[in-house]
Amino acid sequence: MVGEGKQIAATPKILKKINLSTIVKVVMKWEPISRTRIAEKTGISKPTVTKLVRELFTEGYLIQVGKGKSKVGKRQELLALNPKKGYVISVDIGLRTSKIALVGFATSVALVEAVETIPDYSLFLERLVGKIVDVVEERRIDNIHAVVISVPGVVHRNMRVAVNVPLLHWTNVPLADLVELLLLEHGIMTTVTLENDAQLGVIAEVMLNQVPSLEKRDIVYVLVKEGIGVGMFLNRKLYSGRSHTAGEFGHMVIDINGEECSCGRRGCWITLAGSEQLNECAKRGDIKEYVRLFGTGLVNIINGLDPDVIVISGTITEQWDNIFPLLKRMVMMESFVQDIETLQIVSSRFENRIAPLVGGAILGFRDYIEMRETESIVVV
Numbered sequence: 019m020v021g022e023g024k025q026i027a028a029t030p031k032i033l034k035k036i037n038l039s040t041i042v043k044v045v046m047k048w049e050p051i052s053r054t055r056i057a058e059k060t061g062i063s064k065p066t067v068t069k070l071v072r073e074l075f076t077e078g079y080l081i082q083v084g085k086g087k088s089k090v091g092k093r094q095e096l097l098a099l100n101p102k103k104g105y106v107i108s109v110d111i112g113l114r115t116s117k118i119a120l121v122g123f124a125t126s127v128a129l130v131e132a133v134e135t136i137p138d139y140s141l142f143l144e145r146l147v148g149k150i151v152d153v154v155e156e157r158r159i160d161n162i163h164a165v166v167i168s169v170p171g172v173v174h175r176n177m178r179v180a181v182n183v184p185l186l187h188w189t190n191v192p193l194a195d196l197v198e199l200l201l202l203e204h205g206i207m208t209t210v211t212l213e214n215d216a217q218l219g220v221i222a223e224v225m226l227n228q229v230p231s232l233e234k235r236d237i238v239y240v241l242v243k244e245g246i247g248v249g250m251f252l253n254r255k256l257y258s259g260r261s262h263t264a265g266e267f268g269h270m271v272i273d274i275n276g277e278e279c280s281c282g283r284r285g286c287w288i289t290l291a292g293s294e295q296l297n298e299c300a301k302r303g304d305i306k307e308y309v310r311l312f313g314t315g316l317v318n319i320i321n322g323l324d325p326d327v328i329v330i331s332g333t334i335t336e337q338w339d340n341i342f343p344l345l346k347r348m349v350m351m352e353s354f355v356q357d358i359e360t361l362q363i364v365s366s367r368f369e370n371r372i373a374p375l376v377g378g379a380i381l382g383f384r385d386y387i388e389m390r391e392t393e394s395i396v397v398v
Contacts, residue, residue, distance in 0.1 A: 106382030216247030218377030
């Protein structure tokens with residue numbers, strides 16, 4: 019990772035690529051931003067920033083969006099990513115409804131459509147691709163850079179196979195290959211990538227500066243929809259584990275005598291504290307019971323990982339004002355970590371289910387962001 023103000027020894031060509039990538043990431047996070055502030059954020063000299071920004075303008079990465087305020091001297095030009103550089107189709111698969119978003123390079127969501135999710139993945143993918151084709155044709159988009167699909171389950175490290183999606187009973191489904199073939203039948207040739215929904219959520223939170231106090235090193239992102247997923251940003255890097263399966267805390271057993279989970283075990287966290295359980299508790303006026311069940315799993319994660327920040331996202335944020343005081347009190351009482359009062363627990367600043375869609379777009383643009391030098395997303 020290239021941090022703010024860090025220097026890396028490299029050949030001139032590699033250093034230029036690193037600096038270009040760093041500037042794109044800083045603009046993505048802080049736009050609109052001036053050249054002076056880019057230099058401050060990156061540690062790159064002002065003359066070098068000016069030269070590289072000129073190149074990024076020529077290549078269509080950046081645009082000017084106005085001038086900043088100034089008490090003295092000339093007002094500086096403000097820069098932003100060019101939304102027309104390219105588009106990503108970002109898909110978030112849910113248990114009952116899947117969302118399809120058209121996202122420009124500036125990571126602004128231009129359109130969100132919905133399609134019913136059904137367990138028959140062959141039929142579902144036909145409907146999904148049909149809706150994608152409709153979006154492309156209606157908007158007359160001819161530069162679809164990638165399609166990224168957010169999956170509520172385990173994704174293979176090659177990011178093309180849904181290894182296990184318990185809620186939909188999908189096992190080892192080559193979703194990326196299937197979607198690419200279906201798109202090709204409609205004359206659309208593009209790359210399809212899969213990733214876990216919570217992992218995409220934490221990418222969006224971190225890359226777009228949504229998490230407060232980004233100097234904090236360890237961030238845990240908890241996504242509550244029909245299930246519960248966890249994305250982790252540890253030691254300033256995304257953490258997906260040895261086999262790209264880390265974060266499946268939704269299948270952490272909370273009650274060994276509880277109801278059977280879709281995974282085959284009993285009393286998993288998702289059977290007790292998903293969005294359906296939240297809605298049921300809210301209807302009964304028993305938010306305290308929901309917080310007890312959700313908080314039990316969250317305290318386990320806090321005790322195990324000892325993070326700096328917890329970001330809560332998804333349906334739960336609709337009840338945040340009622341949930342947060344009770345949840346904070348439970349964490350303070352039951353957590354074993356030292357200095358628990360310094361742990362930040364915050365709700366996502368993204369609307370319900372938007373973060374994985376935006377994270378999918380960022381992943382889809384990774385070759386632009388990394389200047390085609392790497393497939394991984396790192397953060398500045």
